[in-house]
């Protein structure tokens with residue numbers, strides 16, 4: 001199985017070899033989609049974890065036990081349904097096809113498994129319906 005998460009490093013944890021440990025000690029396959037690291041300050045990375053359910057659960061527990069934040073993408077890429085007018089503008093610039101208008105209802109949906117947290121949708125949305133905490 002696979003799971004995509006946003007990892008937030010507090011200042012005292014930025015230099016920890018987290019990805020290396022997840023691969024070596026938990027046997028996880030890691031794909032880094034986006035990373036911002038400022039030494040001594042903070043860091044955020046969007047990573048996809050691949051492995052069996054127990055490997056992923058154990059790996060996430062290990063990260064949390066280090067005092068490092070782990071958020072599901074749904075927590076940091078937020079679509080405000082009350083603001084969204086389903087215009088579809090964001091679907092045209094999403095690089096991973098995570099945004100789609102339903103063919104029958106014309107309602108916007110986000111596939112968080114595909115989102116790479118690039119922020120383009122939040123920048124282009126004319127009514128600020130998408131906010132991204134990255």
Ligand code: SF4
Pocket residue numbers: 083084085086087088089090091108124125126127128129130
């Ligand atoms: S651009 Fe904004 S209003 Fe238009 S579909 Fe996307 S999120 Fe909704």
Ligand code: SF4
Pocket residue numbers: 077093094095096097098099110114115116117118119120121122132
């Ligand atoms: S953050 Fe980027 S990848 Fe994710 S839904 Fe928005 S445009 Fe698509």
